[in-house]
Amino acid sequence: MPIYQAPLRDYQFILNELLTIYNRTDLQGFDEIDAELVDAILQGVADFTTEVMLPLNGSGDVEGCQIKEGQVITPNGFKEAYQQYVDNGWATLTSDPHYGGQGLPESVGIFATEMNTSTNMAFAMYPALTHGAYAAIHAHGSEALKAKYLEKLVSGEWTGTMNLTESHAGTDLALLRTRAVPMGENTYAVSGEKIFISSGDHDLTDNIVHLVLARLPDAPEGVKGISLFAVPKYLIKDDGSLGSKNSVEATALEHKMGIHGNSTCVMLFDGAIGELVGKPHQGLRAMFTMMNEARLGVGVQGLGVSEIAYQNALAYAKDRIQGRALSGVKAPDMAADPILVHGDIRRMLMAQKAFNEGARALMGQQALWLDESHRNSSEEAAAKASKLAALFTPIVKGFVTDQGFKACVDAQQVFGGHGYIHEWGMEQFVRDSRIAMIYEGTNGVQALDLVGRKLLSDRGEALTIWSDMVKPFVAEHINNEAMKPYLVPLMDASNDLEKATGFISTHVATNPDIIGAASMAYMQIFGITSLAWMWARMAAVAIQALQEGAENEVFYRTKLSTAEFYMNYWAVQTRSLRKQVESASLQLTTLSNDNF
Incomplete structure (x- = not known):
């Protein structure tokens, strides 16, 4: 099984010395945190991810998800691990305290996300998608919708998804065909098929809240005619308990290159009951709230998998003996020198290390800009931070996942032929990280x-x-x-x-x-x-x-x-x-x- 050591000292360096977040008393809620508290939280996440999530990464990849009698079943151990994740409160870190969250800054939560992704990217996607659904409803939903969904999403008792893509409409959402017919009292019958839906169905929770892009009957053509709907797997009674199953079903699981432990589904909505999130025909704006959260998270995936790949490549390079250094024998008591002495191995490893640590610092900075955009009492300063975060969103998603994937390939290359077989875990890192360059735009x-x-x-x-x-x-x-x-x-x-x-x-x-x-x-x-x-x-x-x-x-x-x-x-x-x-x-x- 691959090894992993959470880069806690690097987190301390970035938060305390580089970004100096504990001095940011101008940001709402930052006066409630200190280094001791944050260090303890990140240490707890490190322990959980290393002890619980990491051992399930390889087995989850081999086993994958299955559909049995219309229900998607996650790999062995995922359900129990998810319950531990929820019981430990890891799902609540950066969410609004009004709905049961801990209210921590994104600049702290981003590093918890990195550890989740490093140890088990497929598992980490279940709570990550949920947080995106929470963010969209929190920003655009009515008070009634917030009261109905947010506490359960924040706690992790329910999970969430985002449903954009259709077989004929990927990036070009103007071609979207899914329809929503009004039924009265802000309820709609949603019909259509969505593909590539991460965490679309599973056995981890009792309910799943799907955020679905669809068109109303009077919708104008193009992207200006798209609305957003919250469509639960199980309908919710007035007292908050679950009622009958909604008309939504995972009809297939995608057969894909990586992230096998995450259920990537084809979802069929057949007159499923949903509620409007935000205003009619403004669904794309609401969904982009979720997507911008997701794009930062995807960037962290590029970094997280690159980090664990680097750690394993470094350990292998120190242990594997092959040939002698060109400048002379370095390990005379051994039959050959460790491959770490060879120039090209050193090049690949240092390229990975320099990228990872630089990208980690950039992720922290991006998260801090997002914090400033929401928590700064100065409207001018908040607007400035928001513009910077928007500018850097393509960088943290596009550039970091591009180079993160290449770093995983270099890490695999360090292993030579052993990197190409399943035993060492490197080929899984390459397969898993590849999707980050594709989804969320x-x-x-x-x-x-x-x-x-x-x-x-x-x-x-x-x-x-x-x-x-x-x-x-x-x-x-x-x-x-x-x-x-x-x-x-x-x-x-x-x-x-x-x-x-x-x-x-x-x-x-x-x-x-x-x-x-x-x-x-x-x-x-x-x-x-x-x-x-x-x-x-x-x-x-x-x-x-x-x-x-x-x-x-x-x-x-x-x-x-x-x-x-x-x-x-x-x-x-x-x-x-x-x-x-x-x-x-x-x-x-x-x-x-x-x-x-």
Whole structure:
């Protein structure tokens, strides 16, 4: 079975030293937390995920889910583990205390999500989808709807799903056909088929609340005619108890590449009774509340699986002996040297480590921006944070899952042939992490969103806000000789990002196709530069800690060496990516179909 050690010290570093969340008394509820409380909570999650969830990851992958007599059955041990998850209160961490939640910041909860995903991505998806359903109803539902569903969703007694995709309508929701016919008293009969529905049916809870996109009879065409409905598996009586089964059924389980322990279903709604969430024809807006939550969660999946893959690859590289170091024997008492001595193994491992730790810091920053957008009493500051969170959503979802998958492949490569067989668990990490690049909006769509909406539609306003954070940081540290190995590469990457931005902005008026052709390379430039910013900030913290005589000197020196590797290996890639934007993307817009 694969090993896992929760990166608790890294969480402490990010929360306490980098983001300094315990000083953020300007954010509502932050005065109720301290380092001791948060450390205890994250340690508890670490214990649960390592002891309960991790042992079920491999067996759940082999066994998968099954349909028996119309009921989806999860792998052995999942139901008992889920009950423990609920009993321990892990489902309630970041939810509204008014509905039974603990009210913790997202910047704390995000790291609990990472540990859940690292140890068992398929299992973690059940509560993750539920939290998304909670967020949508909490933001857009009526008071009656909130009273009906939220306490049970927050506690984990019930779970939730999101139902968007149809066989003919994936990304293009304008083609959606599912219908909702009014029946009076805010109830509707929902009919249609949805596919690829994660956690669509299971035996973990007594009820499942499906959030379903559908059209009303008078709906206008296109995405402006879509409404959102809450459709429970079992109808709910006035006293809150469960009544008869609704007309909703999982008709099939998708046969898929990975995440076998999660029930990905084909769902049939046949006049199922549902209630409107939000206003008519504004369902996409409400669903995007859920999707933005989900996109951050998917980004964490890219990081979480990459982290456990790295940990196992590192352990294997230290233990596996093969050949001798080119510079001479390193382990004379052994028949061969550990493969960690070989340059390409070291390259792959350091590339993974530098990516993981940089992405983790970015996830914390993104979660803090979301906290600020909801908890800051200053409307101006909250709006600014909201724009930054929107700008970085395609990065945390698209860039992080792209590179997280590649990191899993590198981790598998460290194992050689052993990485390709099931015994070591590496091939499962590759299979499981692959979906993160596809669902909640494919990464190509994320790149289009970044360029088309976040860069061009607001005339670069959000990008300017971020740039106005990066430039003062550089100015503050530019005269510090110790910071130059981190600042100069950050400045170079930022310059490439600025030039790529200018190139697209200049050409889009006469050649709109440049958006699609250049967007993926642009997203990679943006992502690499974002992590360079995080690494430069972490380096500044580490240097100060060492100057002040920090106790754990090895931790901070390792941070600095990893930061320098990131700058030398990752940050330099923005130059070639900028050349792709400026050359290959233009050619793509002029090629005829005969060229393919």
